Amino acid sequence: MTYNNKQKLELTWIGKDQQPQLEPRILIEDREKSFGDRNCQNMLIHGDNLLALKALEQEFTGKIKCIYIDPPYNTGNAFDHYDDSLEHSIWLNLIKPRIELLHRLLSDEGSLWISIDDDESHYLKILCDEIFGRKNFICNVIWEKKFSPQNDAKWLSDSHDHILVYAKSKDIWRPNLLPRTESMDIRYKNPDNDVRGVWTSSDLTVKTYSASTDYPIKLPSGRIVNPTGSRCWSVSKDTFEALVSENRIWFGETGNNMPRLKRFLTDVQDGSVSKTIWYRNEVGDNQEAKKEVKAINNEDVFTTPKPERLIKRIVELASNNSDWILDSFLGSGTTSAVANKMGRKWIGVELGDHCDTHCLPRMKQVVTGEDQGGISESLDWKGGGGFKYYYLAPSLLQKDKYDNWVIDKSYNPEMLAAAMAKHEGFRFSPDEHVFWKQGQSTEKDFIFTTTTFVTVEYLDKIHDEMKPEEALLICCKAFQKACESRFTKINIKKIPQMLLGRCEFGKDDYSLNIVNVPLENEPAESVMDTQVNQAEKESTKTISKKARKQDKSDPTLF
Numbered sequence: 001m002t003y004n005n006k007q008k009l010e011l012t013w014i015g016k017d018q019q020p021q022l023e024p025r026i027l028i029e030d031r032e033k034s035f036g037d038r039n040c041q042n043m044l045i046h047g048d049n050l051l052a053l054k055a056l057e058q059e060f061t062g063k064i065k066c067i068y069i070d071p072p073y074n075t076g077n078a079f080d081h082y083d084d085s086l087e088h089s090i091w092l093n094l095i096k097p098r099i100e101l102l103h104r105l106l107s108d109e110g111s112l113w114i115s116i117d118d119d120e121s122h123y124l125k126i127l128c129d130e131i132f133g134r135k136n137f138i139c140n141v142i143w144e145k146k147f148s149p150q151n152d153a154k155w156l157s158d159s160h161d162h163i164l165v166y167a168k169s170k171d172i173w174r175p176n177l178l179p180r181t182e183s184m185d186i187r188y189k190n191p192d193n194d195v196r197g198v199w200t201s202s203d204l205t206v207k208t209y210s211a212s213t214d215y216p217i218k219l220p221s222g223r224i225v226n227p228t229g230s231r232c233w234s235v236s237k238d239t240f241e242a243l244v245s246e247n248r249i250w251f252g253e254t255g256n257n258m259p260r261l262k263r264f265l266t267d268v269q270d271g272s273v274s275k276t277i278w279y280r281n282e283v284g285d286n287q288e289a290k291k292e293v294k295a296i297n298n299e300d301v302f303t304t305p306k307p308e309r310l311i312k313r314i315v316e317l318a319s320n321n322s323d324w325i326l327d328s329f330l331g332s333g334t335t336s337a338v339a340n341k342m343g344r345k346w347i348g349v350e351l352g353d354h355c356d357t358h359c360l361p362r363m364k365q366v367v368t369g370e371d372q373g374g375i376s377e378s379l380d381w382k383g384g385g386g387f388k389y390y391y392l393a394p395s396l397l398q399k400d401k402y403d404n405w406v407i408d409k410s411y412n413p414e415m416l417a418a419a420m421a422k423h424e425g426f427r428f429s430p431d432e433h434v435f436w437k438q439g440q441s442t443e444k445d446f447i448f449t450t451t452t453f454v455t456v457e458y459l460d461k462i463h464d465e466m467k468p469e470e471a472l473l474i475c476c477k478a479f480q481k482a483c484e485s486r487f488t489k490i491n492i493k494k495i496p497q498m499l500l501g502r503c504e505f506g507k508d509d510y511s512l513n514i515v516n517v518p519l520e521n522e523p524a525e526s527v528m529d530t531q532v533n534q535a536e537k538e539s540t541k542t543i544s545k546k547a548r549k550q551d552k553s554d555p556t557l558f
């Protein structure tokens, strides 16, 4: 067998190389569902997470501090709210581009935490090694998710989940310490009434021998002692004497014990390092999570939630106040509830109907303070914060009945301008006074999208207003031929031609086989003068209705 130098250790499967060319969609706010303080930047997004993550990419690349995901484990079950049974390579194919996008969104100090069980965890580990680099793997946390053994289990009774932890850069990432618990402090006493407070003592000898720290010590009782066996003292004779004079050495109640070093509670670090096994008494279990979601929606209980204490542990270790937390498999909304209560900024993405039936009411109850379950009591949570509710715009381009790409009829001029800005890498921020300054990529680089036919006279007017150092990209449906080379600082392009071939248009389904995608039965309304066939109408019903509703309430586009 011959080996090519480029061969590497790699997990491979059918379809691995066929990665989607994602369209960067805009996100549209549904103001009727947004809730609480409008100054909060938190986002609840209803839609497929692959397109949603792509939509967030421009604004959030390198900005997210902590990502937690709890994807369908591919267990072979069909849960009430989503299906969890995909062919192995399909599951890998769906998860790969999502993890790649999540990796891009993480900040240099960021980390990704993934809940998974034995069905896919080892494959997922190898896949994540490929995306993050094996050197950035932190650990595999074992979470005790169940207490009672399943005596009817055919093989072993499964009682734990894995949480794979990756840092964007292991050299930079450092977890926070966990708050000290009462049981940790109980070992600290003050038998000699030391004014510095309670202390505990540690061994003064070390294993690595050094003749310079092997000396006899005279105890207060008069007895002479030496380090035992092949050990030596951990400090030099001079340091030992200094410690004795500072009353930092403990010789026992009678002054006749081997010397030990006093360690004051006030000197120890302000917390403890997390271990990699997390027991249910520390972070909750599945049963606790079920109780929490029942308190939110008892009619339609979400089947696979995580307990708030588990997510709190992750958020505590991986972020600080005001950092961004992202969960793109939001489920019943646990991560956003915890992040909000802990004063973090959050983004949650959920595709299923339960975004409306579970996440939305849960987050409203968190914001009002009505939610007193989960971690609320321990944080003395009284409410606060807020969020904006978004959905994904439909694909910008659709095929007409002649098989030509045309702008989707549900795009109004503002949505079109926002979408074009996103496609071209400009930040959409329309200038209040100058109509052609709709977005910027740099201080002097602007974009203008229009549906009107651009003539030379029109172009001249714009050019008259431009400062010499400013440049402009105009995206329009049609223009006079002479416009093309009229000004060096004005680049003019045609929609949709300029977009074709860049990404996949008209594709909405990148989902992990979700069973209950919402469908509403209403005809679409046209805002662009394009003809659509019946199939296109069908695929855009839901969105068009939402888009229309939004027109009335001044949508925030993202």
Ligand SMILES: C[S@@+](CC[C@H](N)C(=O)[O-])C[C@H]1O[C@@H](n2cnc3c(N)ncnc32)[C@H](O)[C@@H]1O
Binding pocket: 047, 048, 049, 050, 070, 071, 072, 073, 081, 082, 302, 304, 305, 306, 307, 328, 329, 330, 331, 332, 333, 334, 335, 349, 350, 351, 352, 510, 511, 512, 513, 514
């Ligand atoms: C295991 S549940 C997450 C539970 C969550 N951690 C909680 O505490 O409630 C997985 C969720 O991912 C959602 N999901 C699956 N595929 C998705 C996709 N393509 N986009 C967005 N959400 C998706 C499912 O609808 C389901 O709610």
